[in-house]
Amino acid sequence: MSIYISNALVATPGLADEPLTHTRIGYNTVITSAGLTGTAGEANYPLSNVLNPATYERYKPTTPATCTLNIDVLSAVDVDYVGIQGRGITNVKVYSSSDDITYTQLVDFNPTGRAIMALFEEVTARYYRVTLTGSALAIIAMKVGKALAMQRAIYGGHTPITMGRTSAIRPTMSETGQFLGASIQRKGLGTQFSWGNLKADWYRQYFDLFVQSEPRVNPFFIAWRPLSYPNEVAYCWAAGDITPSNTGTKDFMSVSMSVEGFSDVV
Amino acid sequence: MSFNSELGRIPVQIVEIDQDYCGNAYGVGACTALIGTTGSIKCFNTYKTCQDPENFDKQSITLRFAKAQTDLPDEEYLIPSLKSVSTSSTKLNIGSRSGTEKPLGKRASVSITITDHPHSDNFVDPYVSERAYNPLERGTFWGKWLKRNPYYNGRNIRVLDGYFGQTLAEMQTRHYVIESISLPNSLGTVAIKAQDILRLADDDKAQAPLLSNGKLLSDITTASTSLVITGGVESEYNQGGTSIIRINDELMSYTSLAVGVDGDITLSGLGRGNSGTEIDDHDLDDSVQGCLEYSNIRPDIIARDLLLNYGNIDTAYIDDVAWDDEGTTWYGSVDGTRIISEPTGVTELLGELCEQYMFYIWWNELTQLINFKAIAPEFTTPVTLTEENHFLQNKTSLTTDADQRVSEVWFSYLPKTPVDDLDKRDSFRRTTARVDPTASSSLEYGERKVYEIFSGWLDNDTQVSLLTGRLIGRYRNNPTILNFSLDAKDRGLELADLCDIQFKSLVDVTGAPETIRYQIISKNESVPGEVIKYTAIKFEFAIGFRAAKWMVEAAPSYATATDEDKLNGFYWADEEGQVNGEDGYVWS
Numbered sequence: 098m099s100i101y102i103s104n105a106l107v108a109t110p111g112l113a114d115e116p117l118t119h120t121r122i123g124y125n126t127v128i129t130s131a132g133l134t135g136t137a138g139e140a141n142y143p144l145s146n147v148l149n150p151a152t153y154e155r156y157k158p159t160t161p162a163t164c165t166l167n168i169d170v171l172s173a174v175d176v177d178y179v180g181i182q183g184r185g186i187t188n189v190k191v192y193s194s195s196d197d198i199t200y201t202q203l204v205d206f207n208p209t210g211r212a213i214m215a216l217f218e219e220v221t222a223r224y225y226r227v228t229l230t231g232s233a234l235a236i237i238a239m240k241v242g243k244a245l246a247m248q249r250a251i252y253g254g255h256t257p258i259t260m261g262r263t264s265a266i267r268p269t270m271s272e273t274g275q276f277l278g279a280s281i282q283r284k285g286l287g288t289q290f291s292w293g294n295l296k297a298d299w300y301r302q303y304f305d306l307f308v309q310s311e312p313r314v315n316p317f318f319i320a321w322r323p324l325s326y327p328n329e330v331a332y333c334w335a336a337g338d339i340t341p342s343n344t345g346t347k348d349f350m351s352v353s354m355s356v357e358g359f360s361d362v363v
Numbered sequence: 364m365s366f367n368s369e370l371g372r373i374p375v376q377i378v379e380i381d382q383d384y385c386g387n388a389y390g391v392g393a394c395t396a397l398i399g400t401t402g403s404i405k406c407f408n409t410y411k412t413c414q415d416p417e418n419f420d421k422q423s424i425t426l427r428f429a430k431a432q433t434d435l436p437d438e439e440y441l442i443p444s445l446k447s448v449s450t451s452s453t454k455l456n457i458g459s460r461s462g463t464e465k466p467l468g469k470r471a472s473v474s475i476t477i478t479d480h481p482h483s484d485n486f487v488d489p490y491v492s493e494r495a496y497n498p499l500e501r502g503t504f505w506g507k508w509l510k511r512n513p514y515y516n517g518r519n520i521r522v523l524d525g526y527f528g529q530t531l532a533e534m535q536t537r538h539y540v541i542e543s544i545s546l547p548n549s550l551g552t553v554a555i556k557a558q559d560i561l562r563l564a565d566d567d568k569a570q571a572p573l574l575s576n577g578k579l580l581s582d583i584t585t586a587s588t589s590l591v592i593t594g595g596v597e598s599e600y601n602q603g604g605t606s607i608i609r610i611n612d613e614l615m616s617y618t619s620l621a622v623g624v625d626g627d628i629t630l631s632g633l634g635r636g637n638s639g640t641e642i643d644d645h646d647l648d649d650s651v652q653g654c655l656e657y658s659n660i661r662p663d664i665i666a667r668d669l670l671l672n673y674g675n676i677d678t679a680y681i682d683d684v685a686w687d688d689e690g691t692t693w694y695g696s697v698d699g700t701r702i703i704s705e706p707t708g709v710t711e712l713l714g715e716l717c718e719q720y721m722f723y724i725w726w727n728e729l730t731q732l733i734n735f736k737a738i739a740p741e742f743t744t745p746v747t748l749t750e751e752n753h754f755l756q757n758k759t760s761l762t763t764d765a766d767q768r769v770s771e772v773w774f775s776y777l778p779k780t781p782v783d784d785l786d787k788r789d790s791f792r793r794t795t796a797r798v799d800p801t802a803s804s805s806l807e808y809g810e811r812k813v814y815e816i817f818s819g820w821l822d823n824d825t826q827v828s829l830l831t832g833r834l835i836g837r838y839r840n841n842p843t844i845l846n847f848s849l850d851a852k853d854r855g856l857e858l859a860d861l862c863d864i865q866f867k868s869l870v871d872v873t874g875a876p877e878t879i880r881y882q883i884i885s886k887n888e889s890v891p892g893e894v895i896k897y898t899a900i901k902f903e904f905a906i907g908f909r910a911a912k913w914m915v916e917a918a919p920s921y922a923t924a925t926d927e928d929k930l931n932g933f934y935w936a937d938e939e940g941q942v943n944g945e946d947g948y949v950w951s
Contacts, residue, residue: 130497141440141486149483149499153443267893269850272750272759272866277850280893281373284433360433 099208100320100327101189103217115246118325120290122247123180123214123318124310126240127170127225136164147239150316152182152359156236161185164234168225168241169197177219178244179204179227180318182212182332182359187231191215193222200226211361212330214318216244237359238332240318245307248299249292251321258321258331258358261288286331286358290321293344293351300341300350308339316359331358372851373527374892375435377534378428378445378475378555380541381519382487382512384408386420389490393418405490409511423518424486427531428477434527440486442504446476446552448522450537452887453559453725453858456717457738457900467710467717469885471559471728473522473539479503479547487511505553506546515541520557524891535854537728559726561733564674566708571673572655574706575599578648579610580627585642589631592651597622600630600653603668607637607654609704612782614640614654638702639780652705654781659698662720662820663690663735666713670724670733674709686735693737694720699820702781719818721833725858736859738837740904742912742931745861747878748849754866755894758848761868764900769814769838770803771796772831776818785819795824797831802839814838836904843901845881854895858883861902 102117130148135158138144142157147166158164179191191204204215225241263286268279295304307317312335320330333356341352385408387394394415396406401414413419429435431443454469482504484491491498501507518541525534539557547553563569577595592600600608600620607616608630618632636642657665663686670676697720703712717723721738748754775791783790803811814834821827845864849856856862863878871877881899889896911933918924921934 143485143492145492146483146485151480151483153441154483154485267890269893270756271752272754272756274756275751277752277755278852278893279371280851281371281434284373 099210099213100323100330101204101206101208101213101215101217102323102327103204103215106216106218115248116250117216117323119250119322120247120292121178121214121216121318121320121323122245122307123178123240123242124245124307124312124315125242127174127176127242128168128239129170132169132171133166134169135166136160142235147236150238150314152237152316155184158234161233163228163230166227166229166239168227170223170225173221173223175219175221175243176225176241177217178240178242178318179215180213180238180240180332181227181229182237182239182318182361183229184211184235184237184361185231185233186211186213186229188229189213189215190228191217192226192228193220194224194226195222197224200224210328210330212318212332212359214244214320214323214330216320216323219243237361238316244318245303247292248295248303251290251292255290255321256288257326257329258286258288258319258333258356259329261286261358262360263287284360286333286360287336287356288358289353289355290319291351291353293349295341295350295352297343297348297350300352304341304352312339312354313337319356331356333358372892373432373434374851375432375523375525375527375529375534376430376445376448376891377436377441377523377525377531378448378477379519379521379523380426380428380515380555381423382426383410383514383518384422384424385410385413386422387418389414393420405493407488407490407511411513412511426487436527436529436531438530442482444478444480444504446478448476448891449474450522450887452885453728454898455723455725455858455884457723457882457884467561467564467713468723468725470561471537471539471726473520473537473555473557475520475522475555475557477505477553477555479505479551479553482507503547503551505544509544509546515544517541520555524888526892535729538731539728559728560676560680560731561726563676564670564709564713566710569674569709570706571669571703571709571712572602572605572653572706573599573673575608575651575653577628577651579645579651580647582647583610583645585635585644588633588635589629590633590651592628592630593626595628595651596626597628600628600651602653603655603657603672605654605656605702607656607702607704609652609654609782610645610649611643612640612780613643613645614638614702614704614781640782655703656701658700660700661690661694662697662699662716662722663687663694665699665820666716666722666724666735669709669712674713676733680731680733682732682734685732689722689735689737693722693739697826698823700822701819703819704781715818715820719816719820719830721830721837723859727858729857734859738833738904741861741902743861744930745863745880746856747863747865748847748853748856749865750867753849753853755848755850758846758896759866760846761866762844762846763841764844765841767838768802768808768812768841769834770800770808770810770812771798771814772834773813773815774818774821774827774831775816776821776827778819781819785817787817791817795827795831797828797835799835799839808841840903842903845899845901846897847899848889848894848896851893851895854888856883856886856895856897858886862899864899 137159139157146154146156192200194200203217264284269277316334336355336357339354341350389405390396396414406412427441428445429441429443430445450473453471456468481499484498520539520541522537523534542556545554577592580591580593583590614637616634616637617630621629724735773796775788775794777792860883869877869879880902882902883899885898887896914932
């Protein structure tokens, strides 16, 4: 897990919609199959798998040490994040361009984990380019778009998803009580996010769009407190329906969601 | 330390299906398919969708399905849609003695449930990038797959049980053939059923001899020495090299067979009334059936011939060397003779052989071989299993199978003719009884238990005497059945293996622990990669006897012999019945 926050965002907090201590959710993407080109993928692991939400469908470039993905959105759109769930990535570069000729570098960083989120000041462009270097590169998912910046921060009681490791262990014992062995049935990541005192208008204008994107079937990237804990990023999906509740007279809303995260140990 | 004995091992289960797949590319080389001429879209390289079937180059690809878990091998294209695998292992019917089981025992089978889902068509559609549609938005994996691959019956399916960190090749692999695949149900799951390879020899699929289709071209009388068959083919009348035919209830041998230009078959040099059957007149259009004769053939060779030539079993599934070794060791002077005069189920015939020659055959899912083993004394020292170090908690039980006990064996043999029904005593020339009166006395079991066998195979008094004696020895006492479960660390114990058992219920008359030898008759990985459930039967080759091998000339004297020499060898007792103060072997 690894997050990149551009220097400008850190130095000029006002550039971001909300403080970088607030959760960022990367759920929408401007990548389309028609607008995606780049380094060809190996047989059975084509470039189009970048858009396939199934995590077993991966893109493995035929040049395993470097690959380039070009995104043509067909018209200029606002973008402020790139999310990647991958393997073997040691460097990420992100560029934007208005003419597909001259590109401006937005991101250049060396991630330390496999769930990667790059946050940068919003740009408006038609063309984007992501260049990855590493070894045995594989992309399980990638999104490029405008992240949802939560209106409120998360404080006490939260389990960071990267620490929300779940497992089922089954020991076996002999007739006389000797410990014979133990198997790990399954492992994964899971936690719950809760936000209160969200302005009702804000919820309806922003968060409800996220809920409408069906996060149970369309996984998303999430960084619960990017500035404080840049390594705590995950690629997740909601474990249940997300329904808010009105908190009363001040027209606030509260919402919580349980999520399960992609855990990749290979 | 191996993966299965590691603490924190992570079980991985994978199902592999071999799918037929054309080796040609659409419209390239030998393939003459052409969009607009042979079809509107390219095929999917399957026979069902093929547009040039004459040039279909049948090869295969392997689909792999795994349970949805994080820790999976990355070496192959795996679809994590596997929900459950329920295996039912082979259960040996030793010597075909258990009347509640089929002659060849219970077959291994597997039921697999897989979740259906949208699919990219990666791997299964070689032309996916050329399609004018997004496969993720069209149907689901299994709906599409079954439409493209309706001919899956009999194809290979494998269940791999291993651990994260192992390669697929290192995992334990069980082999089956597909019986059925259901369409996705309303819950979005697909059920696959598969069985072991011996199903191909089931009575409804395999008979010996094969049915002959020929009929008499004209009437024949009791004096006829030749006849003409029409509507048949030559191979139907010399099955297994047998030159004997059956018309109604008469068997006839012949000395020459000639096929005419019109396809009719002329048999000459008829030996009428063969094998004690009655010579009779026969009419035009009476069916003529080719017979199958075995004459003084070792039983393992007969069983192998039935499987390979009549049971639809490929030679790759039988280890000739191992069968021959076992046959030579235990059946060197034993043989079978029989004329089978009408199509008879191969499994039925094999069951008779298992019963009357005291052996068993079974499908080994792991080695992908059909094994053959004689009921015989064992000379190796088996592994010892204890409740302290091996048996899983609260999983052990002991039962008694009184149905298998025998106090008398009635053996009918030498059938009067091969065309009689071989399931009643008056069809045979001889019936002999071997009785253990003590076993049925009021001091012991207090009731007679008769085991009656009708044999079309044995024709030798000595062999019959030996067999009945062995049967009484093996089944004189109620066999005890032991059910237990082991951790995967002990999964090396296989079907037909022997094991010495130490369990709190097994004691001598003083209550002291007693080690009892059992033989594994069923093994099932009830929790994949973790728990293996076993059923074993108490192993008794003979009561009151110690089996031994005749030793080589250079064998050591008793004084210098090793414990193994003494265990397996044959030291004749002196006049007092003692060898160096210990019990000597009994010559029997």
